[in-house]
Each structure stands twice: as structure tokens, then as C-alpha cells.
Amino acid sequence: MKTATQVKQASLLVLLLGFGFLTGCSGIKTYPNNLDKNLSITTTTESGSFFSSVNAALDIYLVNRDCSLEYQGTIKLDKATVTVGIPTDKSSYLVFGFASSSFLANSSGSISQETLLKPRKGYRYKINVSYLDDIYNVEIRETHPRKSTSRDVDTAGLNTCT
Amino acid sequence: MKYLLIPFGIIFLALSGCATHHPQNAEEFRQAAPGAFMGKKETFEVDRSYKDVAQTFKKKAPQCLNIRVKTTSQTTTSYQVLVTRYKPTVMVSKQRAELHVQQHHETGVLKVTKEPEGGYYLVVTDAYPVSKNKTKIVMYRPSMGYDVMIKAIKGWATGKNMGCPDMTKI
Numbered sequence: 001m002k003t004a005t006q007v008k009q010a011s012l013l014v015l016l017l018g019f020g021f022l023t024g025c026s027g028i029k030t031y032p033n034n035l036d037k038n039l040s041i042t043t044t045t046e047s048g049s050f051f052s053s054v055n056a057a058l059d060i061y062l063v064n065r066d067c068s069l070e071y072q073g074t075i076k077l078d079k080a081t082v083t084v085g086i087p088t089d090k091s092s093y094l095v096f097g098f099a100s101s102s103f104l105a106n107s108s109g110s111i112s113q114e115t116l117l118k119p120r121k122g123y124r125y126k127i128n129v130s131y132l133d134d135i136y137n138v139e140i141r142e143t144h145p146r147k148s149t150s151r152d153v154d155t156a157g158l159n160t161c162t
Numbered sequence: 163m164k165y166l167l168i169p170f171g172i173i174f175l176a177l178s179g180c181a182t183h184h185p186q187n188a189e190e191f192r193q194a195a196p197g198a199f200m201g202k203k204e205t206f207e208v209d210r211s212y213k214d215v216a217q218t219f220k221k222k223a224p225q226c227l228n229i230r231v232k233t234t235s236q237t238t239t240s241y242q243v244l245v246t247r248y249k250p251t252v253m254v255s256k257q258r259a260e261l262h263v264q265q266h267h268e269t270g271v272l273k274v275t276k277e278p279e280g281g282y283y284l285v286v287t288d289a290y291p292v293s294k295n296k297t298k299i300v301m302y303r304p305s306m307g308y309d310v311m312i313k314a315i316k317g318w319a320t321g322k323n324m325g326c327p328d329m330t331k332i
Contacts, residue, residue, distance in 0.1 A: 109330030
């Protein structure tokens with residue numbers, strides 16, 4: 001007869017295996033997010049219908065000198081504000097993804113807004129991410145904690161990488 | 163269900179005879195859309211300078227509408243996969259700023275008429291300067307469907323919403 005501890009251990013093993021299977025097979029890994037937090041991402045999502053939902057997430061890639069990409073991980077944008085740290089003075093490629101699904105129509109879709117971003121040391125970046133009634137937007141504003149000036153940063157595709 | 167409208171629409175156009183010749187350029191589309199089945203011409207003015215409207219079209223159209231979309235829909239009796247490539251073109255002169263959107267189905271839709279290079283014309287939007295802070299917008303567009311794209315283009319014209327349309331919802 002198995003003890004309660006053995007049952008707990010078996011359950012934990014199954015959970016870990018399941019988690020490992022899901023994360024391993026999907027190729028999605030959680031972004032370590034252990035650098036100085038220079039991005040503050042505010043997210044608003046509304047699918048516009050009771051019968052559908054939309055989820056936002058951010059994929060972070062490191063951009064190499066030859067403009068090739070190295071996937072660093074994904075952060076779910078499931079809170080009103082999420083702070084993220086990415087390397088300064090080198091380019092990162094940020095992919096803001098929106099996955100929507102409709103329960104009634106049994107359909108799903110995903111769309112993304114990508115941008116290159118090379119954060120400057122000491123600067124902070126406020127990013128407003130929204131998906132409202134099938135219209136999505138990503139707005140980036142660069143600020144400095146000790147300066148009063150700030151500026152909008154245009155999104156830039158990978159084709160602008162040099 | 164929305165996805166099924168696209169092939170049905172094209173089939174209906176073919177059957178009704180009006181699709182023996184699809185518009186092959188923007189000017190032909192301007193001529194054909196107002197009188198076509200499921201076509202419409204819409205005119206309105208925005209409180210925004212012509213320069214700003216033109217700049218927004220130039221910035222947002224490539225960012226939002228140069229896109230390839232794969233959609234799947236499934237019911238108990240059908241499963242459909244559509245792959246669609248959208249192509250925006252923006253042309254700006256002193257007299258007029260034009261935003262064209264073309265649509266090319268890579269899979270899932272049978273083509274029954276000659277398709278222009280870049281795809282069938284879906285929307286043509288023209289902006290004309292009226293005064294310092296007023297611009298006239300003329301849209302030649304479908305009267306049904308594509309609501310999210312129409313809404314986005316109107317948002318760019320008015321300056322009230324700079325977001326991109328979720329083209330998977332078309």
C-alpha cells in the first residue's frame with residue numbers, strides 16, 4: 001500500500017513530466033527576466049465578445065551581428081503591467097503576439113506586431129500594448145528617470161536591421 | 163462563417179456575370195465598386211490636415227497590411243484553411259493620397275477571373291486636401307465584411323486610432 005508521501009511524489013512526477021512535455025514540445029520557454037527592468041509593459045485586451053477570448057504574450061529574441069535571431073523566451077502579458085529587462089546597447093527583437101479564439105465559431109487565430117529595440121543605458125521604455133475589438137497596437141515611449149524629455153519610438157521591422 | 167463568405171462572394175459574382183472582368187487597377191476599381199454587388203463608395207471629411215493623413219497612410223499601411231494570414235474554420239461538416247496575402251500600396255501627390263489594398267488567396271479559393279498583379283483590389287481609399295485642418299476621404303470598399311480593416315483605415319484617417327486590424331478576423 002502506497003503512503004501519502006509516495007502518492008504526492010508520483011503526482012508531482014506526473015505534473016513535472018506533463019509540464020516538461022508541454023514546454024519541451026511546444027518550444028516555448030519562459031524568459032528568464034533577470035536583467036535590470038527597463039521595459040514597463042501595460043497591456044489591455046478585450047475580444048469584444050463574450051464568446052471569444054484573446055491572450056497576449058511577448059517573445060524576446062537577441063539579434064546577432066548578422067541580424068540572425070536567438071530566441072530567449074516568452075513572457076505572458078496577462079497582468080495589467082509587466083516589467084521586463086532586456087540587454088541595453090544591443091538590439092533585441094520583440095514579438096508581441098495576440099492569440100484569439102472563438103468558442104462558438106470553433107475558430108482561432110493569431111497575429112503579431114514585431115519590432116527591433118535597442119534600449120539605451122539608463123533609459124526606460126513604457127510600452128502600451130492593446131487589443132481592443134480586433135484592433136491591436138503597440139506604442140513605445142522612451143523616458144529617462146532624471147530627464148524631463150521623452151520620445152516615441154517607432155516600431156521597426158527586422159528588414160531595418162543593419 | 164465569415165470565411166465562407168469570401169469564396170461564396172466570388173462564386174456569386176462569377177454567376178451573376180459581373181465578374182467576367184475584375185478591376186485590374188485602382189482606377190477601374192473606383193469605377194466599378196459603387197455599382198457592384200457588395201461594393202460601396204463612402205465619402206466623409208476628417209478634422210485633420212492632408213499632410214498628417216498622408217503620412218499616417220504611409221506609416222501604417224506597410225506596418226499593418228503587408229501581411230500573410232492563415233485562418234482555419236471548422237464545423238461538424240467542414241474544415242477550411244485559407245491562406246491570404248494582403249498587399250498595401252500608398253501613393254501620395256499634392257492633390258491626392260491613395261491607399262490601395264489588394265488580396266491574393268494562396269490557398270482555399272478558386273479563381274474564376276483574371277487576377278491583377280498583387281491580387282484582387284479590395285479597398286481603395288483616397289484622401290484629398292480640403293483646408294488646413296480638413297481632409298476629404300473617399301473609400302471604395304466592400305459593403306459587407308472586412309469591417310475590421312475598414313475601421314482601422316478610418317482610424318488612421320481621423321487620427322483617433324492608430325492600431326492595426328487583426329486580419330485573421332476578416
